[in-house]
Amino acid sequence: MARAKLPRKSTHIDMTAMCDVAFLLLAFFILTTKFKPAEAVSVTVPSSVSDKAAPESDVVLITIDKDGKVFLSMDNEEKKEYVANTLENEKGIKFNVQEFKKAQFIGVSFSKLPEFLAIPPEQRKGDNMPGIPCKDSTNNEMKEWLRIIKSAYMGQKMNLLVKGDNASKYPSFKNVISAFKYNDLLKFQIITNPVNVPIGSELYKQAKAGLAVKKDG
């Protein structure tokens, strides 16, 4: 008697397709990942519900680290050169303009600038620098810096950013603001980490209402 034999099926699965997808994703993530550049001044920023992306060009960034030290950095090299030349003319300090243009941040007083720029860039760490003096009205070099930068950006848009550490005390922030006010720079932006709007809050309701209106219209 012939019994119908079920053919034995192999348990192997063709994994080619899965492999394709996996490596496609892998390629995507490898290509889109940008490693964070090592920062000379490490700062943990506070969070806010704001969702405006930070500007990327013509940035004048003022960093306040956890000890309340203030640093300055700019991204536009032309403006930096202008600032450097103005500084040399006004203050009579001689320093390496090329090195100044390349410097990631400035963290010393005017008088120490030549020594600061003589340090190799990779050894310039915010922790070892005294920061730009802006303690009080008598010795607030931030005012000077901002005045020169403002004249460098004359008639052009400049993005004034403040990036402060969570743990820094308020007075250093206040000093920076007073330097802004002194120079009539009344609009600036604070760098924050985005968080979601708390559910049930006024803004949340407003955003929902706004969405509903948009849907109707």
Add this chain to the structure above:
Amino acid sequence: MAEMDTSSGGGHKKGTGVKKSKKMSTRVDLTPMVDLGFLLITFFIFTTTMSLPTTMNLFLPKDTDKPEEQNKIKDNSALTILLSKDNNVFYYEGMLDNSNVSQNFKSSNFGSGEDGIRQVILRKKASTDEKDFMVVIKPSDECTYKNVVDILDEMTIDVVKRYAMVDISEVELQLIKATEAAAGNASN
């Protein structure tokens, strides 16, 4: 399976007994490759931060000495928030004078509970005329940058249209000190 046929015993021997070399499968076991692939994917997913930093816009008022250019706050419609050390928040409504200090000067925190600053702002907002409502933020020298940004963010969250940052006065500093000392004694 995967071994060489060494028993050919001379190539000239042909005939019926020619051994057909077994056709080998071209399939490769892809499991380890897929494993590795997914491992790397998980690594990149976890290390990638999609979120770019955002910014909060802030406009400063111009300092002015002329009284006619200064904004006057109406009594009772203002809420003054004082920021102190250790994330302590104090607040009072309207003006502070000697007669009402003990009832008017209250403490709060950054929590979202009933006595948190968010509820305080919302309660005050609901009970005052919208166009007169104003929040005055006075950070003391001991509060942190985070506290200041948090309270400014709170203004956005609670949709407070008018708020200002003002320097703290000596009287208020004394009050904070006294209140904190009292709280410290109570907890000991």
